[in-house]
Amino acid sequence: MSPEEFRDHGRRVVDWIALYWERVESLPVSSRVRPGQIRSGLPADPPESGCGGSLDALMADLDEHILPGITHWQHPGFLAYFPANATGPSVLGDLLSSGLGVQGMLWATSPACTELEQLMLDWLVDLLGLPAAFRNDGPGGGVIQDSSSGANFVALQAALHRVTDGTSITEGVSGSHLVYASSQTHSSVEKAARMAGLGSRAVRLVDVDPRTLAMVPAHLSELLAADRAAGLFPTMVAATIGSTSTTAIDPVAEIGAICAGAGVWLHIDAAFAGVAAVSPNLRWINDGVADYADSYCTDAHKWLLTNFDATAFWVRDRRHLLGALSILPEYLRNRASDSGEVVDYRDWQVELGRRFRALKLWMVIRWYGAEGLRAHIEGHVALAQELAGWVRSDERFEIVAPHPLSLVCLRPVWPGRDEEADQLTMSVIESLNSSGEVYLTHTKVAGRTVLRVAIGAPATTAHHVERVWELIRAEVEARS
């Protein structure tokens, strides 16, 4: 495709996306296709010939055969899981990255790719009120990871490097290296322990407070003491700011003091919630991070207006991360790296290759400014609090967990129908989703099935939140 052809076809694709965003509300939020349906609409074999310079057939297939299989994450009625914000400036930043097509594995392979990333991570330290120790100009530093799953995994690699004085990279690990998390911790922490060779038996489950679902520091202390007494090696505590199930917030300051006393790495998974600290009113969620966190991650690609993937990950001291992940074959040696004056981000991640992801963060922060980012977050939090107020004042419902941010977990009360309550709740969700107007998912709290209303798509307004509440009430009434 020549540059001239790209001009024409590029405009067509840009127009397609603009129109898609304009009409997305008219489409059913979640796809209604059957397993195998999308595939069966497309040719089983690859084409021998190209498409002769025309995008017509491709774009027709996109509309006819692919779009029906899309669940629309940018739909204003998308209230499932957590949001995955895709905004104009972010899409354009990503487009520039694709067009430049550079590989930022080393500083030398495109210095701007590394230096803009360092600057953006430092900007985020400012914007989120994170500790100066995380900045790239000291012993710590920040980097973009593909996801918080990846960040949790590399944090564990760094923690293992520290607890073994670096021998983990040569001698490997043993089953006596332990990770501490709660039942509300994201499954990626257990997955990280497995992938790091510790096995899931190395994950100690710390109790949570049944009301807040936050980790109980006293129980963490007990577990650590018992494990130490047994000759085992506590390696990392994974504390959560904003759990996936209910946005529960672990008491980081208390947990951190315990970790500091025990010499255990404290990693903070703030995947969804951390970006909320862009609002000074919500900055309390990070209490304790400045004093105690060894590493911290939050996803710009969920609620901070930036396309997947863009997880911001920081460490207080980069030596252990680099110790765990650096490896230098001859064909990557270069004068800049040898000088020690530059950072090579390949040493901060699982992969070697990396795309110029800082461009989309740069576009987003420049376009919206700090005030725009705050308004986005605070708007959703206000909507969620309004919804929670309505739920609380309706005796047919109960709120099942604290809701400090933009997720509200609620449950219909089914008087006299305790045994079938979970099925009834699930059938409410399924009916709501089949309407095509909204899409919600469930979780379990204290063993009971509950609805999650996760506000965060940029298109979602007060009108849509009122509407989902109306729909929920109607579904419950129909079953009462």
Added chain:
Amino acid sequence: MSPEEFRDHGRRVVDWIALYWERVESLPVSSRVRPGQIRSGLPADPPESGCGGSLDALMADLDEHILPGITHWQHPGFLAYFPANATGPSVLGDLLSSGLGVQGMLWATSPACTELEQLMLDWLVDLLGLPAAFRNDGPGGGVIQDSSSGANFVALQAALHRVTDGTSITEGVSGSHLVYASSQTHSSVEKAARMAGLGSRAVRLVDVDPRTLAMVPAHLSELLAADRAAGLFPTMVAATIGSTSTTAIDPVAEIGAICAGAGVWLHIDAAFAGVAAVSPNLRWINDGVADYADSYCTDAHKWLLTNFDATAFWVRDRRHLLGALSILPEYLRNRASDSGEVVDYRDWQVELGRRFRALKLWMVIRWYGAEGLRAHIEGHVALAQELAGWVRSDERFEIVAPHPLSLVCLRPVWPGRDEEADQLTMSVIESLNSSGEVYLTHTKVAGRTVLRVAIGAPATTAHHVERVWELIRAEVEARS
């Protein structure tokens, strides 16, 4: 940014990229900035206000402050490392993915994202002549990974799951699980062994043939027998098709027969070279794969006209991969997954989240067709063979390794200056690179520094290859 604004700004960015591709040859291939220079040109602090709906300031900063820090991977004189093809159809496929902004972690979260990926990986099985056992409609299957580093890591996870009968995920690993590779194997295999908790001491180095740099099967047999006799557990052999240093090709059929006899997982890292099999003339590189490979990866994002990231990864039997990587928290449960009728790709990778990367593969394969892909690969191979011919007929140079594909490794002969030979060769590379016309990197072969001429950027033509040969000869003459 409203959809209407996106239309305007999107066109501007598309035009910027088209113009960039038109003028890239006029820019110096590799950036000449000093460490810190890019960052120091940009504001140290994030902006309080947004940019008021205009992209003018942003685009000006891009030209003035970011572009000077770019090393131009799409420049026709880019002959360093391996190429990172970025083409129009691929950039547009990626743009559609950004605009749709869907998360394909589960089939249910956008069925098209999973089903188009399954179809594209099956198309690639056809296009590359890979075994039908890799197809998604049998017990095996294919998936897009972020990079071959990631693919090598998950292959090891699957191998560990198999060799331990699944206990690795609960009990962890021990230092007696071993990985076999050669000195020419990519560093990501050793990194994978470290990250999996085995440590680098678990990596056994198999000898290579000094002429071909390919693994010596007889030595692999010896090592396996000795380790078994010592009560250790050989777990995975990583064979390479197209090594990073010189595109050496390990004898997969012989290695595979040994692995099959010993019950060891055979993983094939064909990161750069595997896509060359799109040409029937080059399909011999995969000899032995059909009979023996348990897993295989190749990067569409290096030489197959597709933007990073897009590693194609296949397994012959997906049970062990899924056994190693599946984990199911309540909030991800859904009717489709429970039915067993669908594939959830989150269980095939390190991360949970995933972007709709199949769209760019679909655009690329549709746009070029099989014939266009073949022409792209065969054209570069022909250019490399022509270059090799010139080198061979010039007594001032020697070719240091086989060059079956598009990489030629060569060395000036420095008569009477053996001791300073490596510095002289390095100074040739540095002079060439400082010209701004070309960019090459080095490697070491048999302890000697050599030039790598890696042809593969779509813009590179016969003219550019003639020119680099002219420049190399001039630099050597100036030192003779």
